[in-house]
Amino acid sequence: MNYPVRNQQSFTVTTPLYYVNDVPHIGHAYTTMAADTIARWQRLQHRNVLLITGTDEHGQKIERTAIAAGVDPQVHCDRIVARFDSLWSKLNIQYDRFSRTTAPNHQIIVKEFFQRVWDRGDIYQGTQQGWYCVSCEEFKEERDLLADHHCPLHPSKQVEWRDESNYFFRLSKYQQQLEALYTECPDFILPNSRRNEVLKFVAQGLQDFSISRINVDWGIPLPTDPQQTIYVWFDALLGYMTALLDPDVEPSLENALQQRWPINLHLIGKDILRFHAIYWPAMLMSAGLPIPDRVFAHGYFTKDGKKISKSEGNAIDPIDLVDRYGAEPLRYYFLKGIEFGQDGDFNETRFVEIVNADLANNLGNLVNRTLNMAKKYCQGRVPNCNAEDISADNPLKILGQKLGTQVSVAYNNLAFKEACESIITLAHSSNKYIDDLAPWALFKQDKHAELAEVLYSALESARLAAYLLAPIIPKISTDIYRQLGLEIDFDLIGSNNISKLNADASEPPGDWDRHLEWGILKANHLLGEPHPIFAKLEPPISVSI
Numbered sequence: 001m002n003y004p005v006r007n008q009q010s011f012t013v014t015t016p017l018y019y020v021n022d023v024p025h026i027g028h029a030y031t032t033m034a035a036d037t038i039a040r041w042q043r044l045q046h047r048n049v050l051l052i053t054g055t056d057e058h059g060q061k062i063e064r065t066a067i068a069a070g071v072d073p074q075v076h077c078d079r080i081v082a083r084f085d086s087l088w089s090k091l092n093i094q095y096d097r098f099s100r101t102t103a104p105n106h107q108i109i110v111k112e113f114f115q116r117v118w119d120r121g122d123i124y125q126g127t128q129q130g131w132y133c134v135s136c137e138e139f140k141e142e143r144d145l146l147a148d149h150h151c152p153l154h155p156s157k158q159v160e161w162r163d164e165s166n167y168f169f170r171l172s173k174y175q176q177q178l179e180a181l182y183t184e185c186p187d188f189i190l191p192n193s194r195r196n197e198v199l200k201f202v203a204q205g206l207q208d209f210s211i212s213r214i215n216v217d218w219g220i221p222l223p224t225d226p227q228q229t230i231y232v233w234f235d236a237l238l239g240y241m242t243a244l245l246d247p248d249v250e251p252s253l254e255n256a257l258q259q260r261w262p263i264n265l266h267l268i269g270k271d272i273l274r275f276h277a278i279y280w281p282a283m284l285m286s287a288g289l290p291i292p293d294r295v296f297a298h299g300y301f302t303k304d305g306k307k308i309s310k311s312e313g314n315a316i317d318p319i320d321l322v323d324r325y326g327a328e329p330l331r332y333y334f335l336k337g338i339e340f341g342q343d344g345d346f347n348e349t350r351f352v353e354i355v356n357a358d359l360a361n362n363l364g365n366l367v368n369r370t371l372n373m374a375k376k377y378c379q380g381r382v383p384n385c386n387a388e389d390i391s392a393d394n395p396l397k398i399l400g401q402k403l404g405t406q407v408s409v410a411y412n413n414l415a416f417k418e419a420c421e422s423i424i425t426l427a428h429s430s431n432k433y434i435d436d437l438a439p440w441a442l443f444k445q446d447k448h449a450e451l452a453e454v455l456y457s458a459l460e461s462a463r464l465a466a467y468l469l470a471p472i473i474p475k476i477s478t479d480i481y482r483q484l485g486l487e488i489d490f491d492l493i494g495s496n497n498i499s500k501l502n503a504d505a506s507e508p509p510g511d512w513d514r515h516l517e518w519g520i521l522k523a524n525h526l527l528g529e530p531h532p533i534f535a536k537l538e539p540p541i542s543v544s545i
């Protein structure tokens with residue numbers, strides 16, 4: 001069952017389409033958890049959201065991996081796709097579309113798009129010479145390489161010399177138009193540090209890039225020269241368009257672009273910024289299509305200060321992490337513990353500390369003690385008062401009344417850490433307020449009005465914190481709501497995933513439109529049975545050498 005979407009204003013967000021040369025990496029999970037949080041936040045605002053994720057399945061890297069494993073490339077891709085899908089399900093990612101570049105629909109879109117660019121005169125034949133990194137699927141400048149021709153991003157891999165006849169895209173023709181885009185739409189590339197990187201790169205002068213390969217079979221044949229296949233990046237970026245095709249319509253560019261183009265937000269890591277902020281808009285300009293609103297490139301994270309890589313032996317298996325700790329602690333940690341946009345570090349001890357401090361000691365404690373006091377002193381009901389009865393100088397009311405706006409701004413700016421900090425400050429202040437006002441003493445002294453004010457404001461603050469955290473920890477938030485006697489399942493708000501849609505969709509009991517405000521709980525409302533919302537995580541066992 002799903003709650004229906006009332007406000008039809010749409011919002012479309014994408015993750016990168018991940019390579020399937022290997023099983024999912026913790027970095028893939030990071031971007032996808034952030035995208036899911038954004039999608040859930042937008043759904044909570046009643047927007048009609050489409051969250052697109054998927055896989056990039058062509059190219060030499062994947063072809064070689066399949067050959068090395070002795071399997072047909074398509075069989076290899078299908079196996080890895082199943083691993084991605086299972087991870088997304090474990091992490092409670094509510095994606096609406098999964099775009100695969102080996103899908104038959106995608107070929108149609110790529111060929112049509114290619115034709116538009118061809119007709120524009122922006123594709124020509126030339127010779128490509130240079131150093132190619134198969135892991136990056138990108139040509140590299142000699143000056144950027146490490147000693148002995150190793151790729152800076154894949155230090156264990158040597159780049160390969162290429163000298164072949166390819167088809168080129170006239171990127172250089174779009175230099176001025178791109179510069180105008182960056183000036184006219186200063187928010188097109190975020191954060192600002194990344195925008196500056198792009199501006200600097202573009203100012204050096206753009207060079208045309210080859211969009212076909214002669215020695216790669218695992219790809220879409222070039223419509224004008226089937227001896228060649230389309231370069232994996234030219235192919236993959238168009239996967240965002242293929243994703244927009246409704247399942248029951250005829251696959252065509254026109255049908256794909258009809259409803260949701262341009263995309264509102266491409267969420268990516270900083271490693272693939274040039275493709276999204278330079279190549280992609282230029283390709284769209286050439287095809288005469290509108291440009292997406294925004295590309296946000298987040299940072300990279302390391303593990304215990306070191307680059308994460310299999311060869312270093314410090315790869316983190318996201319499935320193992322979810323199995324050991326659960327999805328919600330991970331979702332919380334990655335969004336609260338690392339400033340979104342900056343590089344960060346994953347450290348398991350810090351992860352356990354942050355999650356235990358915020359979700360167990362702060363929020364969990366607040367919910368549990370407040371509900372238990374309501375049970376003891378108010379027969380398991382909200383005290384006999386409403387938000388209007390709470391004095392204007394009540395510290396929780398003051399904080400709570402500002403919080404909805406503050407956190408909305410933070411979510412809209414993708415400042416997840418800031419959003420979490422503001423919410424946890426309310427929980428922390430609520431615990432302190434309870435300690436200071438000691439409701440147990442007020443009860444003994446028969447100070448009923450004071451007791452009611454303390455309990456009402458603490459319960460309402462717990463509710464608001466749960467609501468605002470719902471995009472990050474939907475199951476914990478739903479549990480808190482249930483304990484507060486409010487039946488809203490945050491997992492059921494507005495997902496478009498066809499397979500999850502149910503014709504019996506009904507309105508959630510109560511109306512969550514106003515839940516962003518402080519003061520929703522009603523006098524004497526019956527609360528649910530209290531139980532702990534979160535069991536503290538055990539710190540990892542450290543291995544001493």
Ligand code: MSP
Binds near residue numbers: 271272
């Ligand atoms: N296939 C291309 C994307 C095509 S989009 C049309 C690709 N795939 S990838 O599998 O290499 O994924 C790269 C993305 O994974 C990064 O941009 C980032 O979103 C995520 N990350 C992978 N490792 C990461 C870290 N160590 N840290 C943070 N994010 C990382 O590039």
